[in-house]
Amino acid sequence: MLATVFLTTVLAAAPARSPATADDWLITGVTVIPTDTEEVWPQRDVRIRDGRIASIEAAAPKPRARGATIIDGRGKFLVPGFVDAHVHIATEAAIHARRDPVLATLPFPEDRSYERQILLSFLKAGVTGAANLGGNAAGDAALLQLRDDVAAGRLAGPQLFVGKRIDGPRDHVADAPDTPAPASTPEAPTTPADGAAAVREAARRGYDFIKPYQFLDRETYRAIVDTAQALRLPTTGHLPELDCAICADRAFVFAHPMTNIAHAEELARYAQTSDLSAADVDALTEAVVRARSGVTPTLITLKTIVLQYREHQAPAVPAGWETLVDPLTQRDWQPPRNRYLSAEFRAQPGMERLPAAYDFARVLTRALWKRAVPLTTGTDALMPGLLYGASLQQEMRELHAIGMSPLEVLRAASLNARRLFAASAGSGAVRRGQRADLVLLDADPLADIDNAARIAGVFVAGRWLPITRIDAELADLAARNATLESVLRAADAVR
Incomplete structure (x- = not known):
């Protein structure tokens, strides 16, 4: 319930924001699958700022956050958004x-x-x-x-x-x-x-x-x-x-x-x-x-x-x-x-x-x-x-x-x-300067395409939404929309 309230608050506050003022994030130790090449880049620190990928660097022993919020990417895989x-x-x-x-x-x-x-x-x-x-x-x-x-x-x-x-x-x-x-x-x-x-x-x-x-x-x-x-x-x-x-x-x-x-x-x-x-x-x-x-x-x-x-x-x-x-x-x-x-x-x-x-x-x-x-x-x-x-x-x-x-x-x-x-608007690949529409996965999609469904969270134009918050908000919305059932059933019965 707390997660639902938190995400609802974030979304309600969104009108005052835009992708140009999105939060500053640092994903640490993540494996990057840029997708426009056969290469895979393990152990990378990826900076997301102002709605775009600001940098992709070799993971540092001690993350240089410099004001960014850190997301632990160890054991996870970063791919372009679908x-x-x-x-x-x-x-x-x-x-x-x-x-x-x-x-x-x-x-x-x-x-x-x-x-x-x-x-x-x-x-x-x-x-x-x-x-x-x-x-x-x-x-x-x-x-x-x-x-x-x-x-x-x-x-x-x-x-x-x-x-x-x-x-x-x-x-x-x-x-x-x-x-x-x-x-x-x-x-x-x-x-x-x-x-x-x-x-x-x-x-x-x-x-x-x-x-x-x-x-x-x-x-x-x-x-x-x-x-x-x-x-x-x-x-x-x-x-x-x-x-x-x-x-x-x-x-x-x-x-x-x-x-x-x-x-x-x-x-x-x-x-x-x-x-x-x-x-x-x-x-x-x-x-x-x-x-x-x-x-x-x-x-x-x-x-x-x-x-x-x-x-x-x-x-x-x-x-x-x-x-x-x-x-x-x-x-x-x-x-x-x-x-x-x-x-x-x-x-x-x-x-x-x-x-x-x-x-x-x-x-x-x-x-x-x-x-x-x-x-x-x-x-x-x-x-x-x-x-x-x-x-x-x-x-x-x-x-x-x-x-x-x-x-x-x-x-x-x-x-x-x-x-x-x-x-x-750019290639959509996981590259510096590209719009930050990204998916963070809990398992390697190159090993098994089913792993593309094992989602830890997404970035949309640089806004981070972890899957726990998405699921919590969806549960709340689904409960609200479930009230349509009685209305539809009553109206169809009259017809």
Whole structure:
């Protein structure tokens, strides 16, 4: 309880602080895994000051603290903070804006407890950066504010990168292709002019990247990608639909590539044959290499969908995370709101091949890795079964299981994502001068990737949060958010 009160006090005082005035820390005797090299540096003293790594030196017999607070790093390992490159953060505003009358007036606990639990859940897993890949208008506005609140130190959480999803009407290219185009707007563009306008408006509003979605015709898609590139906004999203007169074709899409492709399964849609063959793996890998795109495989996402298809229930979250499945999330993960458990989902043509699609995505991801395509870790949380933070650890294990070494997994979970979303802000490695987004581990992740989950604490922009304090605050927030259960149950009973 004392730890909870202490951390709450620290966070409450945060508005008066910023990363530029963060505390001064000295981690002594720690093993540094910089991650941008094969080297490992044992017995180092690492100074964190003004939100950055001030120095990395050989450990001194007697630490030269010079005003810094000492953290005993003996027997511990320092790595870059992890990044989830594909999440959907459910802000309170986004939840209120859903098409569900029960949620329109849902009384969330005071002090932003719901959003604070989300942010601290990321930190519990060592996730010091998260990219939100679009949502509804209310949710986007709230996320831009949430991002700024975290950056200013008003809330403890990962650095947030907020993407603007741009998509056309589904029936324009999918349900009823080749019919007259509906009236175009920047909110649902069917013309290159409106597609470009949507990107410019996103840049004006301060979005960090663009997420092109799949229901865009050929020329509108190109205008979005080209305009984003001109404005130096990264693009990561879904590949556009194929097989209509105004649709893009495979060659066109890879000639006008996004910076990054949001799922390996998106590439599977571009397979030339119907049996997910080895020839498709080679052709798709070659296309991505030539396009110089990166890929966020989200293997844990597809695996979780397959598990629900097979077992008719959402999979359990990892041990130790159960209390962080709040009542609203639990409600969303069950029928009838979980579409992956619906009869309609199971009745779609070709669903019997879903398990094979997961296997194909794993083989394809391995081929992409072998060709040095930049891979990033992403999870699509908060999909059913995938909890913020915990799912990133699961995705790291998925990448290790296809043959990537622990060091390569760490790079995918840190450096590659930083290059994608914040290339101008530094490498993200554990190096002098870099932003101090770091994870202190109790065991060597190079010996066993599971050790990446053995977290002693995290630095976010130079602010130190030990895991004991994170867990204490999360326990308090989870208890507050548990009060939503009775409200939801009563409202659903009336309906």
